[in-house]
Amino acid sequence: MSLIAFWGAVELGLVYAFVAIGVYLTFRVLDFPDLTVDGSFPLGAAVTAVLIISGVNPWLAATVAMIAGAIAGLVTALLNVRFRILNLLASILTMIALFSVNLRVMGKPNVALINADTMLSPFFGLGLRDFYVRPLFVGLLVLFAVVLVWRFLESDAGLSMRATGANARMARAQGVDTNRQIYLGIAISNALVALGGALFAQTNGFADVTSGVGTIVVGLAAVIIGETLFGARGILIALIGCVLGSILYRIAIQLALSSDILGLKASDLNFVTALLVTVALILPRLRRGGAAS
């Protein structure tokens, strides 16, 4: 693997770290399997791309993308909490609807951002080579997000969100409005995922309506790899695990695809992804001793 390919993998891993943190919030903290992310990731990319092209400041564009993602999350929460649709199904409905929404937002399946100014533009040409600038920039944003989410989850408000996922009946007896926690948690999660999409569009120079396929699997893979490597040792370690898991996942994929011996093609990506996630899911169970029951 070349240096550029390596740093490219790190960069992509950092972009998807936002997805991993979002998935951690829904799957692990709220115990709510939320597949909305397959739609909110390209939504973030689409909103950002269209706004940047029409001359909006890229930072503002990313902020609007986050709001759009949060709204998508709120729709899923509404379907589940208000209308009692099974959580998984509620998120699939939103995800499917978002595919059309994203096409409407962009007006076509693919929008290019080649010559437009992005959040990264001011940092290019400062002496550092572009393929370092991108992961560095995204990495700083990830760091910021990790600290914010960590402090939130260790606050009184965050504790009530964790209790909602861990034991909703107990949480209500302690005066926690569990429904509100679900709305809030899924909104934050999808806002983070949409920010990931916004950064994806800005670092790669395009937004594509199909870029969301499998987002949930990638996010889950990162969370599980992180857990496998670091175990359950508190919120901060888990969040760092999400980030490193996301980067390691990308490097593993890059290695698999660039190895001549395996003879894999880019089109084998989804298969390799599924295989990796399956292994990551089975591994902790085998390590815990005995066969999977």
Add this chain to the structure above:
Amino acid sequence: MISVSDIKVVFGKGTPLQKQALNGVSLTIEEGQFVTVIGSNGAGKSTLLGVLAGDVIATEGQVRIGTADVTRQGTAARAGRVARVFQDPLTGSCGSLSIEENLALAARRGERRGLSASLGPRRRAHFRERIAELNLGLESRMRDRMDLLSGGQRQAVSLVMATLAGSDVLLLDEHTAALDPGMAEFIMTLTQKIVSERKLTTLMVTHSMRQALDYGHRTVMLHAGEIVLDVAGDSRKDLQVEDLIAMFRKMRGQTLDDDALLIG
């Protein structure tokens, strides 16, 4: 003070499975009074507790806790007034959170929860002190996950959790039923100590007639959704477990007779 007046609860109204769980129950508990509630399965004990806690919204009647009418309030909305220990130790606390996190959660029961850190040094010290009072050695395990504790230890911590924030009533839902006899006794002694020290208005549902007579100031027996016995003071002192068993027998005999009539 808490009062329920003419509470009726019907489950599955209008369906073939319609069940009248409470049929016009009225009960007033004075401030600082400790009431024990007994009754056979399906008598309405849990429903009465649920009506007070907010898990069950009464079909008819009124529920007042302290100065407020809470009849239509859900569990979370009235949590500031109601402290509670559940029958199942797993229900009353979060297994995946640490002991101190569970305490931090309970310390803000019924209050607005902000973005400040849930566990500062002062709170940690306070929680450690309260847990040390249990003499279970848990004060050195404050960062352990709750699910590493035994059922009895979890109930003891739940009792502490119930008293960290103020409340107008403490509800105990057969909170020793899932424990071994030794631990059950420990928890009851602890309950007695906490309730009398803090002068808590308490309603304890129990399966044990011994407990129902040995603890508290007043005993209420429910049957078929109605209060059939309400004793306090001297008449309660004279009451023996055998008397209660005899009453249970009589009650069951009545339902048998009713059934016999229906079938005949």
